[in-house]
Amino acid sequence: MRVSLFVPCFVDQLTPKVGLATAKVLKRLGHEVEFRSAQTCCGQPSFNSGQWDVAREAAIRALEVFRGAEVVVGPSGSCVAMMRNFYPELLKGTPHAAEADDLAARTFEFSEFLVKKLGVTDVGAKFAKKVTYHDGCHALRELRLKEEPRQLLRAVKGLELIETDEGDTCCGFGGLFSAKFPMISTAMVQVKGGALARTGADFVVSSDPSCLLQIGGWLSREGKPILPLHIAEVLANDA
Amino acid sequence: MSDARSDIFARIREALKVKAPKPHLKTDANPGKTSEVAKPWLPDGGETADASLAILSEQLAKLKAVLIRVPDQAAAVKAVAELASSKNWKKVAYHGHDLLRPVASGLSCETWEADATFDKQRLEGCDAGITTCESIVAQLGAILVSSATSGGRALSVLPHVHVVVAEASQVVPDLGSALALAKARHGDQMPSMLSFITGPSRTGDIERILVLGAHGPKELYLVLVG
Amino acid sequence: MSDSKAIFLKDAAVNAADGDQRAFIRKALGGYYTNRDLQKARYRDWERARDAASLAKWSAVNDLANVLEKFTANFERNGGVVHWARDAAEARAIILKIAEDAKAKAIVKSKCMTSEEIHLNDALEKAGYGVVESDLGEFIQQLRGEAPYHFVFPCMHVKREAISELFTKHLGTAPTDSPEELTMIARRHLRQLYVDADIGITGANFLVAETGQISITENEGNARLTAALPRIHIALSGIEKVVNKLDDLSVLLPMLATAGAGQPMTCYNTLYSGPRKKGECDGPEEFHIVLLDNARTRLLADPEQRDALHCIRCGACLNVCPIFKNIGGLAYGTTYQGPIGSVITPHLRGLKQWNHLSGASSLCGACTDACPVRIDLHHHLLHNRRNAAKESPTLFDRVFHHGFNFVIKRPWLFATGGRIFRATLPLLQKLPLPYMGAGMKTRDLPKAPSQSFRDQWKHQNV
Numbered sequence: 057m058r059v060s061l062f063v064p065c066f067v068d069q070l071t072p073k074v075g076l077a078t079a080k081v082l083k084r085l086g087h088e089v090e091f092r093s094a095q096t097c098c099g100q101p102s103f104n105s106g107q108w109d110v111a112r113e114a115a116i117r118a119l120e121v122f123r124g125a126e127v128v129v130g131p132s133g134s135c136v137a138m139m140r141n142f143y144p145e146l147l148k149g150t151p152h153a154a155e156a157d158d159l160a161a162r163t164f165e166f167s168e169f170l171v172k173k174l175g176v177t178d179v180g181a182k183f184a185k186k187v188t189y190h191d192g193c194h195a196l197r198e199l200r201l202k203e204e205p206r207q208l209l210r211a212v213k214g215l216e217l218i219e220t221d222e223g224d225t226c227c228g229f230g231g232l233f234s235a236k237f238p239m240i241s242t243a244m245v246q247v248k249g250g251a252l253a254r255t256g257a258d259f260v261v262s263s264d265p266s267c268l269l270q271i272g273g274w275l276s277r278e279g280k281p282i283l284p285l286h287i288a289e290v291l292a293n294d295a
Numbered sequence: 296m297s298d299a300r301s302d303i304f305a306r307i308r309e310a311l312k313v314k315a316p317k318p319h320l321k322t323d324a325n326p327g328k329t330s331e332v333a334k335p336w337l338p339d340g341g342e343t344a345d346a347s348l349a350i351l352s353e354q355l356a357k358l359k360a361v362l363i364r365v366p367d368q369a370a371a372v373k374a375v376a377e378l379a380s381s382k383n384w385k386k387v388a389y390h391g392h393d394l395l396r397p398v399a400s401g402l403s404c405e406t407w408e409a410d411a412t413f414d415k416q417r418l419e420g421c422d423a424g425i426t427t428c429e430s431i432v433a434q435l436g437a438i439l440v441s442s443a444t445s446g447g448r449a450l451s452v453l454p455h456v457h458v459v460v461a462e463a464s465q466v467v468p469d470l471g472s473a474l475a476l477a478k479a480r481h482g483d484q485m486p487s488m489l490s491f492i493t494g495p496s497r498t499g500d501i502e503r504i505l506v507l508g509a510h511g512p513k514e515l516y517l518v519l520v521g
Numbered sequence: 522m523s524d525s526k527a528i529f530l531k532d533a534a535v536n537a538a539d540g541d542q543r544a545f546i547r548k549a550l551g552g553y554y555t556n557r558d559l560q561k562a563r564y565r566d567w568e569r570a571r572d573a574a575s576l577a578k579w580s581a582v583n584d585l586a587n588v589l590e591k592f593t594a595n596f597e598r599n600g601g602v603v604h605w606a607r608d609a610a611e612a613r614a615i616i617l618k619i620a621e622d623a624k625a626k627a628i629v630k631s632k633c634m635t636s637e638e639i640h641l642n643d644a645l646e647k648a649g650y651g652v653v654e655s656d657l658g659e660f661i662q663q664l665r666g667e668a669p670y671h672f673v674f675p676c677m678h679v680k681r682e683a684i685s686e687l688f689t690k691h692l693g694t695a696p697t698d699s700p701e702e703l704t705m706i707a708r709r710h711l712r713q714l715y716v717d718a719d720i721g722i723t724g725a726n727f728l729v730a731e732t733g734q735i736s737i738t739e740n741e742g743n744a745r746l747t748a749a750l751p752r753i754h755i756a757l758s759g760i761e762k763v764v765n766k767l768d769d770l771s772v773l774l775p776m777l778a779t780a781g782a783g784q785p786m787t788c789y790n791t792l793y794s795g796p797r798k799k800g801e802c803d804g805p806e807e808f809h810i811v812l813l814d815n816a817r818t819r820l821l822a823d824p825e826q827r828d829a830l831h832c833i834r835c836g837a838c839l840n841v842c843p844i845f846k847n848i849g850g851l852a853y854g855t856t857y858q859g860p861i862g863s864v865i866t867p868h869l870r871g872l873k874q875w876n877h878l879s880g881a882s883s884l885c886g887a888c889t890d891a892c893p894v895r896i897d898l899h900h901h902l903l904h905n906r907r908n909a910a911k912e913s914p915t916l917f918d919r920v921f922h923h924g925f926n927f928v929i930k931r932p933w934l935f936a937t938g939g940r941i942f943r944a945t946l947p948l949l950q951k952l953p954l955p956y957m958g959a960g961m962k963t964r965d966l967p968k969a970p971s972q973s974f975r976d977q978w979k980h981q982n983v
Contacts, residue, residue: 072974091978105918108907318575447802483732
């Protein structure tokens with residue numbers, strides 16, 4: 057299959073290794089991977105801030121960027137939810153509505169693509185570490201993905217998966233929310249980050265790199281001995 | 296100035312000119328008879344009388360209500376008398392009903408047919424109130440009392456203990472059946488109060504810690520005959 | 522910035538920093554989660570039961586005029602008196618008039634959030650009536666002179682020591698740290714008040730059109746007593762509480778209890794159809810219902826958010842909301858706290874003043890999943906944000922988002938900007954920039970890589 061990568065803007069700039077790992081896993085499974093460099097941001101910050109006219113422009117650009125792509129795969133539940141669920145809502149009643157629905161049907165979150173579209177759970181990864189999993193809210197509640205990433209992690213050789221209490225609790229990121237209401241966002245990551253740290257895992261793994269920015273940022277500031285890691289990075293590890 | 300009623304109706308009619316879509320549903324549930332549509336999805340109330348009784352007994356235990364099963368009327372009289380003497384009740388109010396008069400006669404303490412001469416101050420001073428009921432919902436452990444068949448509104452809630460004497464045949468599987476039965480029995484002459492009682496009165500208002508007997512009865516007994 | 526937003530920001534910051542209080546709230550909710558899950562497990566299909574509950578409300582709300590007409594006709598046929606109030610002031614005036622006509626002195630109330638909404642107690646007290654809240658939590662909040670913290674668990678934030686002190690001060694009772702004893706103190710104190718009151722005021726959870734009955738859900742028995750002993754019963758209800766059929770309650774009552782309190786049913790679910798009937802020994806001589814609009818029709822006129830009128834006030838959305846759990850209920854400054862409050866308050870009290878509540882959400886969606894009647898809560902927060910941006914755009918937001926858009930619609934500018942951003946990140950973190958400064962106060966950013974993804978991809982794939 058020819059996979060067109062959808063790399064979130066902040067992954068592009070701040071954690072490019074997540075994008076590279078995603079490509080590596082897909083290539084290892086025998087797929088052709090492309091990156092269309094006209095892509096930038098999906099428009100979610102503006103959408104979530106109520107600036108739907110601005111977000112609509114971003115959505116229309118994304119339709120153009122990914123026009124003709126066989127499948128679009130992104131390593132972020134949040135950004136994929138934007139394309140899958142919110143582009144159709146944004147473009148409802150416009151001439152772009154049909155194309156938005158079409159793109160939504162061709163766009164997948166990384167773990168969803170592997171498990172549900174390709175039917176693969178064992179990607180041949182090795183990772184002899186204790187990890188705990190953080191469900192990003194968009195993956196969990198907008199895309200309804202809960203078991204898929206866990207199935208992938210359980211198939212990784214040597215990996216021990218530990219669940220947390222506060223399992224489905226939000227990390228408090230919420231995009232600009234974390235900066236507009238920093239006190240609430242911090243209180244939330246104290247709850248979530250505290251629970252993750254209590255598991256005694258070496259790594260907190262998630263399919264959402266934005267949550268990992270928030271959780272990792274707090275864990276780092278608090279000096280907790282648990283590191284953030286994207287699920288693609290775990291699955292890319294085969295040595 | 297137009298009156299409030301017509302104004303509000305005008306606002307409603309104006310607002311509803313634009314239709315709202317149906318909610319996002321997991322199923323294509325039809326808006327038929329709610330209890331029938333939803334029956335297979337709600338908690339089980341039992342398909343047979345025995346199954347219902349088993350569920351009822353389990354639910355009541357969880358609610359901290361006490362179920363006393365007796366074979367016949369005479370045994371019911373005895374059971375309530377034993378309860379009264381073990382709890383040392385001094386004053387007991389009861390609903391004037393053929394099923395309950397023998398029960399009251401069997402008590403050695405002061406008894407009072409509360410619905411004959413209602414007196415709220417006197418009722419407040421009673422240790423226990425004894426009533427019948429309309430039906431009993433196995434699914435939820437709920438007992439349906441009414442102002443018509445349970446000695447008014449206060450008897451089942453003001454005394455510190457509530458005792459219900461009922462026939463086992465009054466047990467229905469689920470809430471939908473109890474509501475349907477009440478409608479069939481009373482038609483458009485519903486008693487002014489129908490109340491589903493699900494365990495003794497309780498509160499969790501202080502630190503979400505369960506305390507029984509908030510304002511209503513601290514203890515609830517269901518004496519089931521047959 | 523609106524006053525309500527300034528107060529919110531201040532209170533939320535104070536509460537979010539109070540780790541002890543937050544832990545107390547989480548602990549208090551712990552038992553609820555356990556019991557809710559136990560009860561939900563008894564449903565043979567909770568998700569489909571939610572469909573049925575949602576449909577029952579949807580069909581009534583979307584036919585509101587007809588259903589209300591049917592309800593009021595049947596209510597009157599049963600001997601009750603119907604009053605209509607366009608707004609809070611009218612509702613207060615109606616209730617004051619009933620009290621005046623009855624020459625009432627003492628009024629006992631059971632829990633009624635609609636009465637909080639119209640500030641009824643203040644009005645009654647100013648007119649010289651003694652008013653007592655009989656629900657334990659409301660009674661405690663009334664003594665504290667504080668609004669309810671949570672519309673189902675009004676005093677869940679108050680520790681037992683504080684309640685003991687409160688009772689000692691107001692009721693002269695000996696101090697105790699036992700919740701049971703504290704409950705019994707209130708029980709003893711309130712019992713005589715029910716007996717003496719002339720008027721009992723309750724809310725209503727459902728109005729049944731088919732039979733003209735009102736349904737009241739409670740646990741303590743205080744609503745039962747309030748509607749049994751005083752000479753006059755007044756129920757105050759929003760117009761959206763109506764359902765079509767008695768049978769609808771077969772789904773709504775258990776789900777309200779399970780979602781709201783983790784119970785199979787609450788202790789008392791009572792249907793009232795009029796004053797004392799011929800042949801009945803007790804009950805009020807008069808039964809009034811005050812049906813309140815107070816901007817509910819404004820919400821009704823928005824088909825996108827009309828489902829917010831399905832709300833059965835179970836409080837499940839508050840109980841799972843990480844915002845509520847971390848800032849507490851009082852910070853909202855609203856009658857209805859939590860996600861449902863953030864959704865409806867802008868409609869009831871003005872978008873400009875109350876949109877900040879819709880902003881104060883990470884949009885995690887836990888509320889929407891918890892809602893037994895499937896209100897699309899967290900998406901409505903987005904809808905409020907959109908409506909507010911359109912109705913009263915702020916210059917900062919317009920500049921920020923258009924500026925951002927200017928960059929992201931030009932991939933070369935995005936790439937160049939990104940390069941500069943990464944190179945100067947250590948410096949930027951020290952500047953008081955909007956958003957970043959606040960974000961960085963408690964969290965670190967990862968070390969910026971020297972090359973972006975797009976740069977590395979280009980090198981790998983040449």
